[in-house]
Amino acid sequence: MYEIIEKAELAHTVYFFRVKAPMIARKRKAGQFVVLRLNEAGERIPLTIVDSNDKDGTISIIVQEVGKSTAMLGDMGPGDSILDVVGPLGRPTHVENFGTVVCVGGGIGVAPVLPIARAMKAAGNTVVSIMGARTKPLLILEKEMRETSDELHVTTDDGSYGHHGFVTQILQKFIDEGRELGCVVGIGPVPMMRAVAGVTKPHGIFTVVSLNPIMVDGTGMCGACRVTVGGKNQFVCVDGPEFNAAEVDFNELIMRNRSYLKEEKAAMEEFTYHEGAKCYEK
Amino acid sequence: MDPKDTKGRVKIPRQKMPEQPPQERIRNFFEVPLGLSPAQAMEEAKRCIQCKNPLCVGGCPVNIEIPWFVRLIAEGKFIEAARKIKETNGLPAVCGRVCPQEEQCERVCVVGKKGEPVSIGRLERFAADYEREHGEVSVPELPHSTGKKVAVVGAGPAGLTVAGDLVKKGHKVTVFEALHTPGGVLVYGIPEFRLPKKIVQSEVDYLKRMGVEIVVNAVIGKLETVDELFSNGYQAVFVGTGAGLPNFMNAPGENLIGVYSANEYLTRVNLMKAFQFPEFDTPVIRGRRIAVVGGGNTAMDSARTALRLCPEEVTIVYRRSREELPARGEEVHHGEEEGLKFQFLTHPKRFIGDADGRLKAVECARMALGDPDESGRRRPVEEKGSEFCIEADVAIIAIGNGANPLIPQTTPDIKLNKWGNITIDQDTGRTSKKGVFSGGDIVRGGATVILAMGDGRRAANSIHEYLATGVW
Ligand SMILES: Cc1cc2nc3c(=O)[nH]c(=O)nc-3n(C[C@H](O)[C@H](O)[C@H](O)COP(=O)(O)OP(=O)(O)OC[C@H]3O[C@@H](n4cnc5c(N)ncnc54)[C@H](O)[C@@H]3O)c2cc1C
Ligand SMILES: Cc1cc2nc3c(=O)[nH]c(=O)nc-3n(C[C@H](O)[C@H](O)[C@H](O)COP(=O)(O)OP(=O)(O)OC[C@H]3O[C@@H](n4cnc5c(N)ncnc54)[C@H](O)[C@@H]3O)c2cc1C
Ligand code: SF4
Ligand code: SF4
Ligand code: FES
Numbered sequence: 001m002y003e004i005i006e007k008a009e010l011a012h013t014v015y016f017f018r019v020k021a022p023m024i025a026r027k028r029k030a031g032q033f034v035v036l037r038l039n040e041a042g043e044r045i046p047l048t049i050v051d052s053n054d055k056d057g058t059i060s061i062i063v064q065e066v067g068k069s070t071a072m073l074g075d076m077g078p079g080d081s082i083l084d085v086v087g088p089l090g091r092p093t094h095v096e097n098f099g100t101v102v103c104v105g106g107g108i109g110v111a112p113v114l115p116i117a118r119a120m121k122a123a124g125n126t127v128v129s130i131m132g133a134r135t136k137p138l139l140i141l142e143k144e145m146r147e148t149s150d151e152l153h154v155t156t157d158d159g160s161y162g163h164h165g166f167v168t169q170i171l172q173k174f175i176d177e178g179r180e181l182g183c184v185v186g187i188g189p190v191p192m193m194r195a196v197a198g199v200t201k202p203h204g205i206f207t208v209v210s211l212n213p214i215m216v217d218g219t220g221m222c223g224a225c226r227v228t229v230g231g232k233n234q235f236v237c238v239d240g241p242e243f244n245a246a247e248v249d250f251n252e253l254i255m256r257n258r259s260y261l262k263e264e265k266a267a268m269e270e271f272t273y274h275e276g277a278k279c280y281e282k
Numbered sequence: 283m284d285p286k287d288t289k290g291r292v293k294i295p296r297q298k299m300p301e302q303p304p305q306e307r308i309r310n311f312f313e314v315p316l317g318l319s320p321a322q323a324m325e326e327a328k329r330c331i332q333c334k335n336p337l338c339v340g341g342c343p344v345n346i347e348i349p350w351f352v353r354l355i356a357e358g359k360f361i362e363a364a365r366k367i368k369e370t371n372g373l374p375a376v377c378g379r380v381c382p383q384e385e386q387c388e389r390v391c392v393v394g395k396k397g398e399p400v401s402i403g404r405l406e407r408f409a410a411d412y413e414r415e416h417g418e419v420s421v422p423e424l425p426h427s428t429g430k431k432v433a434v435v436g437a438g439p440a441g442l443t444v445a446g447d448l449v450k451k452g453h454k455v456t457v458f459e460a461l462h463t464p465g466g467v468l469v470y471g472i473p474e475f476r477l478p479k480k481i482v483q484s485e486v487d488y489l490k491r492m493g494v495e496i497v498v499n500a501v502i503g504k505l506e507t508v509d510e511l512f513s514n515g516y517q518a519v520f521v522g523t524g525a526g527l528p529n530f531m532n533a534p535g536e537n538l539i540g541v542y543s544a545n546e547y548l549t550r551v552n553l554m555k556a557f558q559f560p561e562f563d564t565p566v567i568r569g570r571r572i573a574v575v576g577g578g579n580t581a582m583d584s585a586r587t588a589l590r591l592c593p594e595e596v597t598i599v600y601r602r603s604r605e606e607l608p609a610r611g612e613e614v615h616h617g618e619e620e621g622l623k624f625q626f627l628t629h630p631k632r633f634i635g636d637a638d639g640r641l642k643a644v645e646c647a648r649m650a651l652g653d654p655d656e657s658g659r660r661r662p663v664e665e666k667g668s669e670f671c672i673e674a675d676v677a678i679i680a681i682g683n684g685a686n687p688l689i690p691q692t693t694p695d696i697k698l699n700k701w702g703n704i705t706i707d708q709d710t711g712r713t714s715k716k717g718v719f720s721g722g723d724i725v726r727g728g729a730t731v732i733l734a735m736g737d738g739r740r741a742a743n744s745i746h747e748y749l750a751t752g753v754w
Contacts, residue, residue: 023505037462043554043563044462069563084462086499216554216564219460219501220686221470222546223528226537233530233537238687252537255639259539263565 001081002036005058010140011133013065014108015074016050022057024049024087030119031093031112031210031242034059035218037084038072045069046215046237048112049088059087062111062140068267089218090241093208095119098182102174103129103149104167104196106188110141112210113187117148125182126150130170132188136161168195181205186245190257194250207245211236213253214260227253288331296398297326304619308589311474311557314616315379318401320360323408327356329393330400337390338402343736346370348387348402355405364413367406372446373439373735375414375481378407380472381732382610414484421491425452430749433458433516435502435689438466439731440522440722442486443738444745445494451746454493456516458500463553466524467723468731470553471545471580473587476613479552503688508696508718518717518745521696521704522738525723526686530679531575535633540567540641544576544584544680551587569676572596573644575630576680578728582609582617584678589620596622597672601629601649601662625672627651629664633677643671682728696720703727711741716754719745 006018024034033048051060065074076082093116101120105113110131121127127148132155133139139154139161146152153170154162163170167188174181184207186196193209200207213225213236220238227236230247234240300316301307307314318326330352338348346367354363367374381387383403391399413419430453434441437459445455463469465482490496502508502523511519528543530536547566550556554564572593574585577600588596598617600607603626607614625646632645648668651660685702697705697714704713704720711719721737723729748754 023500027505041555041562084499086460086462086501088504089501216546216549217461219526220688221526221528222549223530223543224546226530228537233532235527238527252639256537256539258638259567260565263559263567267560267563267565 001083002085003081004076004078005056007077010062011138013074014062014138014140015065016060016062017073017076018053018058018060019082019085020057021059021085021087024085025052025057025059026054028052028059028088029092030095030115032088032090033218033241034061034085034087035089035215036082036086038069038076039083042072042083043069044084044216044218046089046212046218048115048210050111050115062108064108067264071268086218089237091239093119093185093242095123097124098206099125100180100182101125101127102171102181102184103127104171104184104186104188105129105131105145106167106186106192107133107138108140109188109192110139110145113185114141114144114148116185116187117145120183120185121148128174129153130155130167132156132162132167134158166195167192168199171196171199175199175203175205183208184245185209190250190254193245193248194254197245197248197250201246208242209245209248210241211243211248211253212241212257214257227256291329291331292393292397294325294329296329296401297322297404299401299404304621307475308620311590313478314475315404317411318404318408320358320412323355323360323405324358326401327352327405330356331393333392337392338387338400341387341390343386343732344370344739346387346406351409352400352402352405355409360409360412361416363405363409367409371406371732371735372443373485373731374406375410376439376468376477376485377732377735378403378405378410379477379481382730384611386732414481419484419488421488422450424450424492427454428452428749430454430518431456431516432518432520432745432749433511434520434522435508436460436466436522436524436722436724437464437486437496437498438522438524438722438734439468440524440734440738440741441466441520442489443735444520444522444719444721444742446489446492447739447742448745449489449492449494451742453746453749454495456495456497458502458505459496459498460501460523461553462498464496464498470549471583473548473552473583475586475590476583501688503692508689508693508715512717517749518719520711520738520741520745521689521713521718521720521724522722522734523686523689523724525683525728526688527684528679529682529684531630531681533630533632535635535641536679538633538635538641539639540569540674540676541633542676542678544574544580544678545683547584547678548580548587551591557591566591567676569593569674570595571672571674572676572678573599573630573672573674574678574680575599576682577602577606578608578680578682579610579613580728581678581680582613584680585622586613586617586620588676588678589617589622593676597625597674598622599625599628599630599644599646599672601627602659603627603651606659627662629662630677631669634671641675641677642673644674644677645669645671683723685724685727693718701727709740710744711737712744712754717748
């Protein structure tokens with residue numbers, strides 16, 4: 001059991017948790033994630049490790065309520081325990097001194113961007129960040145991003161705060177201004193990552209995205225997380241989660257993430273319905 | 283019966299295993315063969331003529347003293363029979379159910395030369411079940427602690443065998459398992475109706491009672507590397523991480539919604555209990571028509587699982603003919619009783635989806651068997667222009683696994699073969715890295731439970747020797 005030590009609401013339906021997991025806290029590097037299972041009947045869901053504290057043995061996660069499992073986690077709080085937490089999974093971010101790194105975070109994607117921005121900063125890069133959300137109340141981690149970045153740009157789709165528009169517009173502006181960009185890291189909803197790749201690819205700017213396919217084991221055993229990268233099947237949980245954006249088949253990922261739309265909806269609606277293994281469709 | 287009455291013994295017919303009737307069992311996940319009754323078991327045991335030179339023992343990869351335990355059953359000494367088996371096999375309730383007996387112990391049984399062999403596997407299962415159900419599983423007295431610590435990576439049959447053998451020799455053993463439940467393929471792969479999970483659970487509990495520590499949610503290579511295990515005070519490490527990374531065909535459309543690897547499909551249903559969705563949170567696409575690609579045990583397990591999730595039709599698509607099917611005859615027979623269909627000499631070429639990316643058909647080609655290949659089996663060759671479509675909204679790819687990369691990635695000094703499997707010294711289970719031993723599917727590629735256990739036994743013996751002498 002992994003105890004929740006602290007909880008905070010960052011935005012509507014977006015929560016921050018600090019969870020006791022000393023072994024994971026000691027090993028974890030930027031870019032890695034955990035898979036957790038809330039209870040005996042729970043599914044295994046992957047979440048990025050946003051931060052860790054080796055001294056008190058905690059890891060931090062930020063979760064957005066999008067379905068049953070994340071909503072159940074959202075209902076938990078300090079003193080509650082999560083049944084299983086496994087990690088740190090995935091390969092750590094490749095960090096080096098690129099000169100200038102642009103960190104682009106969309107929505108909840110700012111959560112995984114933050115540790116990468118910190119690591120890039122620590123490696124001597126100039127970190128320029130762009131973070132965006134649909135609307136102001138959904139912006140998270142602005143203070144932390146500002147502390148970490150040499151320069152921060154904020155956008156909202158509805159213009160309620162910062163630049164009125166999309167994160168990619170700012171990125172495009174940098175390119176038009178002829179800024180020297182060593183590396184771009186883009187994390188957010190898949191369509192946003194696809195758009196980032198679309199902006200940088202024609203200019204040959206090295207761009208990294210962190211993919212969020214549906215996972216089961218997270219250890220390379222099942223293949224649920226496969227994504228086509230450079231024409232080849234890659235298992236995101238062991239080969240990723242970060243890949244060269246120019247090579248990712250984003251449309252396939254968007255399609256595959258819709259696999260269980262019907263079931264996910266049913267799960268939300270029928271929390272307690274139980275027919276066991278019985279065949280009720282015949 | 284007179285013990286020397288060989289003729290009378292061979293006249294006894296092989297006892298029929300009681301089973302759930304097909305129409306009933308495809309509506310549940312309960313075990314299909316129900317187990318012999320005590321009377322049946324004693325009768326079956328009498329069929330063994332107690333050979334002086336029992337070939338069956340040589341046919342068993344761990345050389346269980348078969349005539350001995352069978353005689354105990356014939357005498358009604360069921361608990362003693364179970365103990366006898368356990369001297370050589372730590373998981374008899376499992377092996378009695380899933381061993382390919384017809385290719386091992388029972389293949390060479392002399393009674394089988396003229397009629398049907400003694401049902402060694404069923405008797406083994408009977409003894410183990412009897413012992414477990416009668417609450418008489420006693421923990422053996424353990425020797426004085428040696429003070430040595432061994433880490434076992436992976437709680438599959440190989441790792442669990444190593445752990446059991448080494449605690450019995452007085453060592454302290456910690457098993458690190460990546461998933462949230464120990465058992466390996468026994469819990470995530472082989473379905474409940476073939477191997478009830480409570481049996482695996484009770485074997486694991488038995489190890490815990492003997493003092494084995496099992497740490498779940500521990501992915502070695504990520505949480506700790508093999509080298510870190512050594513610096514944390516473990517003096518030897520056994521790597522039993524099993525097969526990983528399911529193979530795909532690289533056919534167009536293979537990533538459409540509804541195309542699963544067998545590992546994913548079985549894990550969702552067995553380990554995560556998707557058959558009880560939405561009471562359990564993990565979903566699986568139930569489908570209406572399901573195509574399963576492959577012909578081994580994994581394909582058969584996937585297909586029979588699919589039948590229980592209520593589709594209209596489940597078809598095995600296999601590129602060779604019925605004769606070459608690698609799955610056990612018993613499983614094929616069970617599948618057919620349950621309504622499983624077969625398309626032999628058929629190979630999928632392309633997966634076809636609808637506008638939402640959901641699978642709707644599999645385009646296949648007919649194959650003919652050509653000249654034998656390296657494996658000695660006749661190579662299937664495609665018949666030009668023979669393409670046709672099988673309607674399917676779920677396809678399950680069961681064409682084997684590659685090797686899991688997590689340990690090699692972080693421990694480069696463990697030597698691998700060209701397929702990524704760990705290479706070991708055959709006699710000792712030693713890898714190229716000092717203090718590290720290995721066995722099971724990570725060494726053999728896909729093999730069997732009993733071979734993985736045999737590897738574990740051998741490795742445990744050489745780990746014991748290594749800990750005593752320190753000589754590598
Ligand atoms: C490497 C990685 C890191 C992630 N990091 C974060 C994070 O830091 N914060 C965060 O809020 N979310 C993160 N996610 C996404 C998060 O895992 C999903 O939102 C969550 O699993 C949804 O579960 P649910 O039951 O609440 O929703 P559901 O109703 O089941 O599904 C809602 C959506 O989540 C996706 N999803 C469902 N099950 C899974 C699964 N097992 N694995 C992956 N996606 C799934 C579905 O495609 C669907 O679009 C990450 C995903 C990955 C792969
Ligand atoms: C569907 C299916 C049906 C089968 N049917 C039969 C049958 O009827 N009869 C038969 O004899 N054989 C059968 N087999 C084969 C048999 O199950 C395997 O040969 C056997 O389980 C191998 O045992 P193992 O201990 O080597 O590995 P596994 O059983 O694969 O166990 C390995 C364990 O290691 C864990 N692990 C992996 N990596 C790590 C890591 N880095 N850190 C920690 N833990 C890790 C895994 O999670 C797993 O629990 C079947 C296999 C499948 C897939
Ligand atoms: S372990 Fe397997 S091969 Fe050995 S006796 Fe039992 S069923 Fe036969
Ligand atoms: S070979 Fe058959 S008959 Fe002979 S001892 Fe073994 S089981 Fe009995
Ligand atoms: S989640 Fe199963 S292989 Fe990646």
